Amino acid sequence: MNLPVQTEGLTKRYGGLTAVQDLHLTVRAGEVYGFLGPNGAGKTTTLRMLLGLVRPTAGTVRLLGRPPGAGRLTGVGALIEGPAFYPYLSGRDNLRVLARYAGVGADRVALVLDLVDLTDRAGDRYAGYSLGMKQRLGVAAALLKDPRLLILDEPTNGLDPAGMADMRTLIRRLGAGGCTVLVSSHLLGEVEQICDRVGVISRGRLIAEGTVAELRGTAGLRVLADPLDEAAARTRALVGDDRVRVVDGGLELAVAPERAAWLNAELVSAGLAVRELRPRERDLEQVFFDLIEKGTADVA
Amino acid sequence: MSRSFRAETIKLVRRPASWLLLAITLALALIFTYLFPYASIAGGTDGPNNDRTLPMLLPDQLVGNSLGGLPVFLGSIVLILGVLTVGGEYGWATWKTVLTQGPSRLEVYAGKLLALTAAALAVVLAVFAVGAVASVLIAVAESQPVRWPGPGDLLVGIGAGWLIATMWAMLGAVLAVALRAVALPVGLGLVWMLAVQNLLAAIAAPLLDWVAQAQKGLPGPNAGSLVAALGAPGDTPGVAATVGGGQAAVVVAAYLIAFAVVGAVLLRRRDIG
Numbered sequence: 001m002n003l004p005v006q007t008e009g010l011t012k013r014y015g016g017l018t019a020v021q022d023l024h025l026t027v028r029a030g031e032v033y034g035f036l037g038p039n040g041a042g043k044t045t046t047l048r049m050l051l052g053l054v055r056p057t058a059g060t061v062r063l064l065g066r067p068p069g070a071g072r073l074t075g076v077g078a079l080i081e082g083p084a085f086y087p088y089l090s091g092r093d094n095l096r097v098l099a100r101y102a103g104v105g106a107d108r109v110a111l112v113l114d115l116v117d118l119t120d121r122a123g124d125r126y127a128g129y130s131l132g133m134k135q136r137l138g139v140a141a142a143l144l145k146d147p148r149l150l151i152l153d154e155p156t157n158g159l160d161p162a163g164m165a166d167m168r169t170l171i172r173r174l175g176a177g178g179c180t181v182l183v184s185s186h187l188l189g190e191v192e193q194i195c196d197r198v199g200v201i202s203r204g205r206l207i208a209e210g211t212v213a214e215l216r217g218t219a220g221l222r223v224l225a226d227p228l229d230e231a232a233a234r235t236r237a238l239v240g241d242d243r244v245r246v247v248d249g250g251l252e253l254a255v256a257p258e259r260a261a262w263l264n265a266e267l268v269s270a271g272l273a274v275r276e277l278r279p280r281e282r283d284l285e286q287v288f289f290d291l292i293e294k295g296t297a298d299v300a
Numbered sequence: 301m302s303r304s305f306r307a308e309t310i311k312l313v314r315r316p317a318s319w320l321l322l323a324i325t326l327a328l329a330l331i332f333t334y335l336f337p338y339a340s341i342a343g344g345t346d347g348p349n350n351d352r353t354l355p356m357l358l359p360d361q362l363v364g365n366s367l368g369g370l371p372v373f374l375g376s377i378v379l380i381l382g383v384l385t386v387g388g389e390y391g392w393a394t395w396k397t398v399l400t401q402g403p404s405r406l407e408v409y410a411g412k413l414l415a416l417t418a419a420a421l422a423v424v425l426a427v428f429a430v431g432a433v434a435s436v437l438i439a440v441a442e443s444q445p446v447r448w449p450g451p452g453d454l455l456v457g458i459g460a461g462w463l464i465a466t467m468w469a470m471l472g473a474v475l476a477v478a479l480r481a482v483a484l485p486v487g488l489g490l491v492w493m494l495a496v497q498n499l500l501a502a503i504a505a506p507l508l509d510w511v512a513q514a515q516k517g518l519p520g521p522n523a524g525s526l527v528a529a530l531g532a533p534g535d536t537p538g539v540a541a542t543v544g545g546g547q548a549a550v551v552v553a554a555y556l557i558a559f560a561v562v563g564a565v566l567l568r569r570r571d572i573g
Binding site: 088 | 303304306307310311314315316388392393394395396397398399400401402403408571572
């Protein structure tokens with residue numbers, strides 16, 4: 001089966017600077033894939049290589065199963081590093097010009113303007129658009145070809161909270177409709193809300209890949225009980241020494257949250273006062289920083 | 301490529317700067333070719349480099365008069381148009397927007413060059429049209445007979461003008477690709493056309509024989525030779541019969557092709573930032 005995005009050993013060097021290093025990226029059909037990384041990690045360079053704007057120093061790229069060459073972007077829509085249009089044309093006329101390049105009918109222009117809620121201002125000159133309107137026009141341009149693969153680089157940049165929510169809804173809807181979406185972002189909450197899988201890039205290397213749940217790792221339990229020392233000793237006896245840590249005046253347990261009721265009963269029957277017992281999930285932000293830190297240490 | 305050509309034509313036609321450049325071109329052609337010389341003749345004044353007589357402003361001199369500005373001044377404006385057409389994509393960062401719609405770089409570039417070629421023809425035709433109207437008005441005002449050049453002369457003149465204007469447009473395009481900008485290519489292009497070419501011709505060539513010989517291979521002197529062979533007034537800057545008309549046409553065509561090819565190679569090889 002052809003994968004929508006597949007890179008092997010993708011590398012880009014600018015003189016002595018390696019922007020992307022030996023990147024093996026795989027995006028599966030129909031998924032919303034989050035490409036996560038701090039500024040300067042190599043996200044945009046990678047996306048530019050996918051689209052043929054930047055030539056790789058080494059490695060290969062296949063989009064929708066096609067190697068580089070004529071017609072490789074058929075069925076692919078993209079918004080890369082912010083919107084860019086002709087300021088003297090209206091939003092609608094910009095899309096009409098792009099529709100000519102894309103070889104799609106003018107009916108698509110009205111449709112995509114409606115999709116991004118820009119129909120009312122489509123006749124205004126692009127130069128007068130707000131940042132959010134420009135961003136929405138950029139997404140409209142990416143949708144012109146009714147793509148099977150959509151590549152979006154920081155699509156919510158410049159949008160207000162309502163616009164961001166609309167954009168997330170649109171991306172989820174596209175994903176649900178069978179469109180494969182590769183979305184880069186440095187906004188963890190955004191990625192968490194819309195992505196099926198996530199790849200984390202740091203210093204040009206893909207340092208982790210998986211679902212959000214996989215990246216978070218095994219869930220556990222947090223327990224607040226008095227007295228703490230006795231609660232810790234009892235818990236260690238119950239679940240094992242290596243599964244219990246004392247953190248911030250409480251216990252963090254590496255056990256399945258489903259065992260909460262059993263644990264509560266055991267601690268209460270031992271005469272301990274259990275004040276709080278709740279599932280503990282690693283915050284994605286913490287996961288992200290841990291990964292970046294680890295990636296940086298590995299490179300160093 | 302026809303898609304790209306249509307898209308580029310829309311952009312060129314809808315861009316206010318294109319019309320501004322055309323208006324400047326026509327105003328310059330009208331003022332320096334007809335208005336000032338006619339005012340001088342009518343007022344009986346004289347000055348340096350002004351040996352034009354009334355017969356030189358009449359309709360039968362339309363071809364030479366329309367071509368006279370192309371080696372330098374009108375050529376400079378067409379060069380700016382070439383820079384804007386290609387360099388604008390760098391200035392607005394719209395290369396990525398266009399290329400992610402699917403066309404290849406060469407397809408887009410070819411569309412731009414074709415649109416520039418069409419624009420160069422439009423400019424030359426407009427200059428001829430304005431010149432025709434101006435020369436008829438002068439003829440009527442001076443009670444002179446209205447005689448037109450033969451159709452063959454007109455076609456050759458328009459063809460030569462188109463060739464020269466397209467070459468300058470291609471120079472603008474290749475400068476824009478090479479420097480990936482608008483301002484610097486315009487600046488360098490104008491310095492070359494308005495300053496360096498004139499300095500070479502007026503100062504260096506008379507002093508050094510090898511410069512005089514080298515000039516015979518440069519685009520400006522060949523454009524000047526081509527229009528001189530077709531009757532452009534010799535007192536117009538850049539107009540001089542340095543080489544024969546046939547050779548000049550070949551050299552100008554060679555530059556046109558070279559500029560187009562070099563631009564295409566550079567655009568194809570480089571990353572789009």
